Amino acid sequence: MKNKTIAILENRAGEQLADLVRKYGGTPFSAPALAEIPDIDPILIGHLVNDWQENVPDIFIFQTGVGVKALFATTDALGITEQFQQILANAKVVVRGPKPTAVLRSYKVRIDLTASEPYTTAEVLALLDVSPISGKHVVVQRYGDTNWELQKALEARGARVTEIATYRWSLPENTQPLVDLMDALDANAIDMVCFTSASQVYNFFAVAERLGRSQALQSGLNRSMVASIGPVCTVALKKFGIKVDVEPNPPKLGPFINAINSRFA
Incomplete structure (x- = not known):
């Protein structure tokens, strides 16, 4: 993933995932889509x-x-x-x-x-x-x-x-990073978007729906590449018409990053 921009929607393990992206030469784009209350x-x-x-x-x-x-x-x-x-x-x-x-x-x-x-x-x-x-x-x-x-x-x-x-x-208190990610997708500035839970998918599209940008988000994600942590997340993405390019087996963070890196290699 060298020189690639990787969007991360994870919250709790977001920094860990970002560090792994940097380790492989990528640039993380953080846009948390989930808060645990x-x-x-x-x-x-x-x-x-x-x-x-x-x-x-x-x-x-x-x-x-x-x-x-x-x-x-x-x-x-x-x-x-x-x-x-x-x-x-x-x-x-x-x-x-x-x-x-x-x-x-x-x-x-x-x-x-x-x-x-x-x-x-x-x-x-x-x-x-x-x-x-x-x-x-x-x-x-x-x-x-x-x-x-x-x-x-x-x-x-x-x-x-x-x-x-x-x-x-719940949605994070600050949803501006998700809006920024939509803008980046519109500008074709994101190489891959990483989803690590189905709820991130629903929340991202909930923000887009509120702004009247659902169709644009679907198009932007399908122009980019999309990585899903596992089957449940993949089902959610497909509900919104999103193609999945990467899904690791087993559905864990280490294999997830390896699968993303291999996809670019």
């Missing part, structure tokens, strides 16, 4: 843990490292982490990917089932389809938005679902 209710968590000591749920599904960390930070503050750990010890623990796995292991939580790559809802459901879940109580740690695909699939299989909100996704 804390959205956890300590009173609700306290009530749930108290109730679960008597009525232990059958299955817990943990989807993100950030969410698991926020959940345990709350139980730590409430002084009920030990009770929560005991509840998890008496239930089946299902994990979507390596990040929630790492946090759970740091709290010495036994993990029963881990989704395989690329760590999407399909892999989680494949784990659960091994045995019937009809009538089971399933607790789902939500990420930025409700995972409606997962929730509807669980309910269709007869499960009773409780969702734990830990954070929510």
Whole structure:
């Protein structure tokens, strides 16, 4: 990617991604499209843990490292982490990917089932389809938005679902960098745009829609090259008519950068 301008819509790992772009000789163009807003209710968590000591749920599904960390930070503050750990010890623990796995292991939580790559809802459901879940109580740690695909699939299989909100996704307070990126795309000044979540796609087009620039954004992205971190993100891009030039396997940051660099090479 030497001498190429690479647009980065990532927020949390944005600087890490920018450093990798620089390492390969590229120029990063930062335009964060996502903000993570804390959205956890300590009173609700306290009530749930108290109730679960008597009525232990059958299955817990943990989807993100950030969410698991926020959940345990709350139980730590409430002084009920030990009770929560005991509840998890008496239930089946299902994990979507390596990040929630790492946090759970740091709290010495036994993990029963881990989704395989690329760590999407399909892999989680494949784990659960091994045995019937009809009538089971399933607790789902939500990420930025409700995972409606997962929730509807669980309910269709007869499960009773409780969702734990830990954070929510929002537009960044300052959306000017996204407007600047649209201008740069219009001027053909961007070689590749990197999307690392589906929500970045929706937020970018939400800003464009507000400015009456949706069609121009679609055209600009399709004139440039587009990199998607994985299948869920790719589906979102295709909904807006965007072609995807790069998608790594597995969907992780290191392979993502390697795939981008290889595409230019």
